[in-house]
Amino acid sequence: MISEALARIEPSRTMAMTDRATELRAQGRDIISLSVGEPDFATPAHVIAAAKAALDAGDTKYTPVGGTMALREAAALHFARDLGIECTPQSVIVGSGGKQCIFHALAATLGKGDEVVVPAPWWVSYPQIVRYCGASVVPLVAHAKDNFRFTAGDFEALVTPATRWLLLNSPGNPTGAVYPEDMLLSLGDVLRRHPRVLVMSDDIYAPLNYTGAPHATLAKLCPDLADRILTVSGVSKSHAMTGFRIGVATGPAELIAAMLRLQSHTSGNPCSISQAAAVAAFTGPQDFLGEWREIFRQRRDSVVAAINAVPGLSTPVPDGAFYCFVDAAPLMERFGDDEGLAMHLLDHGVAVVAASAFGGRDGFRISFATGEDKLAEAMRRIAAALA
Ligand code: GLU
Numbered sequence: 001m002i003s004e005a006l007a008r009i010e011p012s013r014t015m016a017m018t019d020r021a022t023e024l025r026a027q028g029r030d031i032i033s034l035s036v037g038e039p040d041f042a043t044p045a046h047v048i049a050a051a052k053a054a055l056d057a058g059d060t061k062y063t064p065v066g067g068t069m070a071l072r073e074a075a076a077l078h079f080a081r082d083l084g085i086e087c088t089p090q091s092v093i094v095g096s097g098g099k100q101c102i103f104h105a106l107a108a109t110l111g112k113g114d115e116v117v118v119p120a121p122w123w124v125s126y127p128q129i130v131r132y133c134g135a136s137v138v139p140l141v142a143h144a145k146d147n148f149r150f151t152a153g154d155f156e157a158l159v160t161p162a163t164r165w166l167l168l169n170s171p172g173n174p175t176g177a178v179y180p181e182d183m184l185l186s187l188g189d190v191l192r193r194h195p196r197v198l199v200m201s202d203d204i205y206a207p208l209n210y211t212g213a214p215h216a217t218l219a220k221l222c223p224d225l226a227d228r229i230l231t232v233s234g235v236s237k238s239h240a241m242t243g244f245r246i247g248v249a250t251g252p253a254e255l256i257a258a259m260l261r262l263q264s265h266t267s268g269n270p271c272s273i274s275q276a277a278a279v280a281a282f283t284g285p286q287d288f289l290g291e292w293r294e295i296f297r298q299r300r301d302s303v304v305a306a307i308n309a310v311p312g313l314s315t316p317v318p319d320g321a322f323y324c325f326v327d328a329a330p331l332m333e334r335f336g337d338d339e340g341l342a343m344h345l346l347d348h349g350v351a352v353v354a355a356s357a358f359g360g361r362d363g364f365r366i367s368f369a370t371g372e373d374k375l376a377e378a379m380r381r382i383a384a385a386l387a
Contacts, residue, residue, distance in 0.1 A: 009128040013357035017342070021351035032378040034366040035351040037173060037322060039240040041292060046284045047239060047277045054276030063269040066260045067094025067248075071275045074282035075248040078233065082286075083203055084220035085231055087250040093259050094278075096270045098204050098234040098247030101259070103129050104266070105200060105230050105249065106165065108258035110135040114164040119150050120359035121325055123173045123202075127359065135164065139359055144316050144327060148175035152186035156193075165198045166191075168218065171205040174358045174365040175325040176300075176318020178209055181216040188222035198255075201231045204247075205321040207238045207289045210297045219250075227252040237322075238289060239281040244274035296322050299368045299375055306379035307366075310386055322369040325355065329362040331386065338362055348385035350378045 017035040024031045066072065072089035079085040079092070095101040102125070110116065110133035118126050120139045127137040138158050142148045155166060168187075170179040179187075191197060199218055206215045219229040230251035236242040249259070269275075300317070303324055307315050312330040328341055335341040338354035342364055345352055355363040368375060 005132050005134065008131040008134075012124050012128070014124050014353050017351050017353050020346070024346075030349050031346070031351055032349060032370070032374050032381070033351040034368070034370060034375075034378055035353050037237070037367045037369060038242045039237065039292070039322070039369045040371050041240040043240050043244075043277075044281070044284070044288065047241065047280045050280030050284075051244075051273050051277040054273045059272045059276055061272065063272050063275060065264045065269050066256075067092070067270060068272075068275050068279075070279050071246075071248075071282075074279045075233075075250070078248070078282045079231065079250050083206060083215060083217050083231065083233065085217065085226075085250065091253060091256055092248055092250045093256050093263070094270050094275065095247045095249065095259075095263065096245045096267050097236065098202065098232050098249075099125060100245075100263075100267065101230075101232050101247045101249040102126070102200065102202065104259040104262045105251075105255065106130060106135075107133050108262050109198065109255070110164060113162055115160060115162040116165045116167060117155060117158050117163060118167050118359070119169070119172075121148065121174050121355065122167070122359045123169060124353075124357050126167050126169075136162075138163070141359075142175075142177065144314075144325070147316055147319065148172070148177040148325065149179060149183065152183070152190045155187065156190045159190075159194050159197065161196075163194065163197050165200055167200045167202065169202040169205075170216070171209055171318075171320020173205065173321055174323045174353075174360075176321045176323055178211055178319035179216060180211070180213060181221060184216050184218050184221050188218065188225060191222070191225055191228070195228075197228070199225070199229045201229055203231055203233050204237050206233065208293055208296055208322060209320045210293070210300065211319050230255055235278050235281040241274075241277065241281060244271070244277055246270055246274050246278040248278075296368065299370075299372060300324070302372070303366065303368045303375060303379065306376075306383070310383050312386060313382075322367055324366050324368065325358070325360065325363065326366060327363045332362050338364060345382060345385055348381050350381045350385070
């Protein structure tokens with residue numbers, strides 16, 4: 001019944017595990033979910049107020065497919081202020097989540113025979129979207145000893161005449177890898193030698209960088225390459241607005257027009273109420289972002305210490321985002337594979353996502369975007385389950 005294209009992909013394993021945890025909780029089980037990357041903070045009051053005001057004002061109808069002008073202007077402000085990328089509102093597209101922007105960009109440009117270089121460990125949906133589009137995934141494997149960062153040379157070694165995209169995500173999901181300026185500048189040098197390659201710079205975790213250095217992004221550092229870079233951002237992770245489903249992207253006019261053409265046939269416009277809320281998020285106060293970052297940093301430190309104290313588990317210190325990518329290779333004999341280990345932890349009341357969902361192996365990802373008490377209890381349960 002299903003299409004050949006769909007048969008090439010599996011359901012999102014982050015979503016599947018989160019749904020499973022919700023289901024088990026509904027059955028009365030006590031499950032702490034560290035499976036999904038979703039800030040536990042309440043959405044800021046001024047954002048909620050803007051959503052309510054939009055409802056009261058009757059903003060309940062279609063908007064332009066690519067988003068209201070108010071939101072495209074607010075997003076252009078965000079790209080300039082927060083990422084250092086100067087762009088016009090016309091070069092911004094608003095999607096129903098960053099995921100939709102990424103899907104549309106890839107679906108609008110890829111076909112059979114194309115190759116996409118995807119750094120691994122990767123976010124679950126990248127390779128699935130590439131495969132759905134009929135293109136091939138070329139894994140660019142990065143290692144824990146390098147804080148999960150690849151070098152420009154590693155990338156260049158994989159470039160062929162069929163390479164169409166490089167998918168970059170910094171700070172990254174699931175490892176927290178952060179690419180500093182010098183590494184991106186070297187990457188820019190390589191990209192200049194390969195003019196056919198486009199770059200997706202997924203900057204959704206930009207505010208969550210614990211290195212103290214300002215966020216570095218390719219379109220800012222290499223403006224001469226801007227006509228080949230799509231930068232994706234949003235409000236889900238930064239402003240605790242995952243349910244609103246608003247993502248934004250800016251890039252070359254031809255690509256944005258192609259994404260718009262596709263979006264006009266998929267979702268049409270993103271939710272009008274959510275768009276009004278996102279305007280408030282981008283244009284309202286931003287000072288709480290620093291406070292949230294500090295809270296995440298403290299959680300990261302406690303979680304890393306707790307994980308590394310469990311015999312058989314180890315994780316490097318992630319420089320950004322809110323994930324730890326945990327190695328559990330010494331325990332694999334006991335559990336068979338990483339899915340077996342994830343199921344064992346679920347039986348002990350903690351939902352995590354197996355490393356293989358992210359192109360890794362012998363471990364799991366945890367999200368530390370959860371309150372301190374729950375995190376501490378989850379760490380106790382993990383230690384007990386593996387004792
Ligand atoms: N990006 C988040 C995660 O990795 C949200 C879930 C998803 O879309 O995969 O957990």
